[in-house]
Amino acid sequence: MTGGLEYALIAVAALWGAAAGALLPRAAHRFAVPAGEEWRSACPRGHPLAGWLGPARCRACREKPYGTDAGTASGAGAGAGRSTGAGPAYGTGAAVPVTVTALVCAALAAATGTRPELAVWLLLAPAGVLLATVDFRVQRLPDPLTLPFAATALALLGLTALVPEHAGEWTTALLGALALGAGYFVLFLINPAGMGFGDVKLALGAGAVLGWYGWPTVLLGTLAGFLCGALYGGALVVARKAGRKTSIPFGPFLISGAFVGLLIGAYTA
Structure with missing residues (x-):
């Protein structure tokens, strides 16, 4: 394999890996529960999650960020915060x-x-x-x-x-x-x-x-x-x-x- 082709292949593989990795946070959040518990189906504030792949952000939380009501105290987590577009993040980032x-x-x-x-x-x-x-x-x-x-x-x-x-x-x-x-x-x-x-x-x-x-x-x-x-x-x-x-x-x-x-x-x- 020539040098140029090798570098191009590595670059394409890295881009693929980055794109695939960006889809993992939501799945990690949903699967990361102790043994015996159901897989998570909602964000920390209780809004249903759509799908398994994608960023760990909840669109339903967009209009009302964490910390604005009493029901968020237990679900805010270290990754919570204000954001725009897709709502605040939960869990860890991408x-x-x-x-x-x-x-x-x-x-x-x-x-x-x-x-x-x-x-x-x-x-x-x-x-x-x-x-x-x-x-x-x-x-x-x-x-x-x-x-x-x-x-x-x-x-x-x-x-x-x-x-x-x-x-x-x-x-x-x-x-x-x-x-x-x-x-x-x-x-x-x-x-x-x-x-x-x-x-x-x-x-x-x-x-x-x-x-x-x-x-x-x-x-x-x-x-x-x-x-x-x-x-x-x-x-x-x-x-x-x-x-x-x-x-x-x-x-x-x-x-x-x-x-x-x-x-x-x-x-x-």
Whole structure:
């Protein structure tokens, strides 16, 4: 791939990632609820939300900003404030998901080049960022995201295997999903307090993505995830923000490890 084409591909991937990341805040707000609770269907002031994708802003709040009545005290949140056009923001802004998704997509494009599986990685990347965001906030990996993530990964990679110039194997992707899912299921049975069943479901999708480039990539991505989680947990203990038995969300590190493994697998394929 020539230098000009490579830079153009990376730029297009980054723009795609930024556009997709801008659609994640509302979904993150709706999914980020503790286990056992219904997905949010309204803004903090109780106005119904239309759709799952888009900025975390409520149009119905536009005429009456937060703080103007007694019913807003419990729902204002740190992200509330005055705004124009689409109403005040709730939850967190779009800067982080836009930036992270753009960087992830750009890195995937740089590693994969023009091979057809790049389209799969770019479609899955925003879902991975959303899953990591939700799990980091409330330690929950929603079934409507984890299971479709795995199924979509396998389906799209199956179609990619029919396209010339791909660099992976669909059979290994399927076996990687089953192997990593089984491994995490064993860990869940051994220590259900430290490994949630949502992690087991997410491991299916991560295993499929990593398995596309072979078993060494599966092993590398798995080890990278546990290393990232261990470093984060250790840092919290050192900073005295957590104890040795404090539960931490593992989904973001599972996804981060899969991202590292995928980058290296794509580079070396």
